[in-house]
Amino acid sequence: RAGSVCGLLVLDLSGLALGVYAALALREIVSGSRPILWGLIWRDAETDWLPFLALVLVLVFWQKGMYAERDRRGGLGQIVSGLVVVAVLALAFGVGTGYHFTTFAIFPTALVLTTVLIGTLRASYDLVTRDIFRMTGLARRAVLVGAGGNVSNLHRMLGRARGGVDYRFLGAIAPEQEGVDVPVLGPLDELSRVLDTYDVDELIVTDSDLDSAQLLRLSDEAYRSGVTVRIAA
Secondary structure (H helix, E strand, C coil), X not given: CHHHHHHHHHHHHHHHHHHHHHHHHHHHHHHCCCCCCHHHHHHHHHHHCHHHHHHHHHHHHHHCCCCCCCCCCCXXXXXXXXXXXXXXXXXXXXXXXXXXXXXXXXXXXXXXXXXXXXXXXXXXXXHHHHHHHHHHCCEEEEEEXXXXXXXXXXXXXXXXXXXXEEEEEEEEECCCCCCCCCCEEECHHHHHHXXXXXXXXXXXXXXXXXXXXXXXXXXXXXXXXXXXXXXXC
């Protein structure tokens, strides 16, 4: 997780820096300034805006869960909405402090370019890490919880992977084997034994086979064993 967060931070800040620089360079080209002082426009942006934008970007993305586990991270929509917030805050800060903008078109231009860059970098990160996970055999060890056909349906719906990480289904907690297409490890009363015997990452529960008391007990047992509980509607 620490490596993932650090990697995403580097990609986001790189995309931000490249997007701002590209927007400034495009402004110089469109305005017809000659000669274009490439290094000068970068130093101005870096000194005046980049540290502020980087801080706001990280805080907004963190609040939106963009550094969470890969199956809970937002996609392009969250990237766009986060960068819109950053752009609005930067504009408000600049106007409020009396900063002189030669053109306000720099904001939508930088927004579009930064969105494309961060989106592309994050998509590349997901593809590369997914292949690394599969090459190294990394998988979530999951146990399904429910009864009969509901467990089998859940097994089929989940498929092989989620968020780029493969599932390894160890079996199911169910009253009986009939109608269940994975090995039954025991009934719900033996949940503690199952969690002690098998190295389980997740319990995935069908939403219609347990009452509230059973679900609370299951959650309590899983919490004590450090196992994540997910409810599949």
